[in-house]
Amino acid sequence: MTELSKLILDRIRDVPDYPKPGVLFKDITPLLADHEAFSAVVEELARLCQGCDKVVGIEARGFILAAPVAFRAGAGFVPVRKKGKLPAETFEASYDLEYGSAVIEVHRDAFAPGDRVLIVDDVLATGGTARATIELVRGAGAEVVGAAVLMELAFLRGREKLDDVDLRSLVIV
Numbered sequence: 001m002t003e004l005s006k007l008i009l010d011r012i013r014d015v016p017d018y019p020k021p022g023v024l025f026k027d028i029t030p031l032l033a034d035h036e037a038f039s040a041v042v043e044e045l046a047r048l049c050q051g052c053d054k055v056v057g058i059e060a061r062g063f064i065l066a067a068p069v070a071f072r073a074g075a076g077f078v079p080v081r082k083k084g085k086l087p088a089e090t091f092e093a094s095y096d097l098e099y100g101s102a103v104i105e106v107h108r109d110a111f112a113p114g115d116r117v118l119i120v121d122d123v124l125a126t127g128g129t130a131r132a133t134i135e136l137v138r139g140a141g142a143e144v145v146g147a148a149v150l151m152e153l154a155f156l157r158g159r160e161k162l163d164d165v166d167l168r169s170l171v172i173v
């Protein structure tokens with residue numbers, strides 16, 4: 001196990017049966033509260049944005065990672081939000097996730113044509129959220145150069161839905 005993996009795994013709390021019975025929730029708040037771990041994660045994710053123009057973060061937990069990653073990498077930040085939260089004209093996509101379903105949106109003018117984009121989120125579970133985000137970003141005229149998550153839950157096989165992108169996970173459990 002690498003030093004970074006240990007730093008991450010030691011600071012993720014498992015919460016059983018949240019938000020529904022049978023779900024083991026991976027709570028990243030202890031990691032966020034630890035400067036050493038949070039900054040190491042941001043540094044590592046920012047390395048994946050070499051030459052990218054924008055970092056996309058997915059509401060809500062994705063924002064916490066994607067915004068500092070964009071700042072560190074010298075890229076712009078674009079929010080993908082749950083339906084009804086963005087004020088201007090949007091594209092939208094619906095999807096299923098481990099414990100429900102949702103609709104996400106991005107502003108129609110969020111990207112310049114051909115922008116190179118890294119998608120950042122905290123957890124990859126079923127892959128529904130990431131898949132929908134890729135479609136949104138491509139539909140808005142940008143190029144997805146990669147997707148990066150802090151933690152991948154391998155048993156949910158989300159990676160199989162993302163076989164057309166370069167997916168990096170800092171830890172896989």
Ligand SMILES: O=P(O)(O)OC[C@H]1O[C@H](OP(=O)(O)OP(=O)(O)O)[C@H](O)[C@@H]1O
Pocket residue numbers: 058059060061062096097098099102121122123124125126127128129130158
């Ligand atoms: O791979 P999937 O099965 O799609 O699940 C992963 C998504 O689930 C969580 O978000 P959630 O929708 O719970 O929103 P939150 O960030 O507002 O808590 C997580 O932050 C990912 O975005």
Ligand SMILES: Nc1ncnc2[nH]cnc12
Pocket residue numbers: 023024025026027097098099123124125126153
């Ligand atoms: N088990 C889980 N823990 C934290 N976030 C999630 N998003 C989807 N599944 C999750």
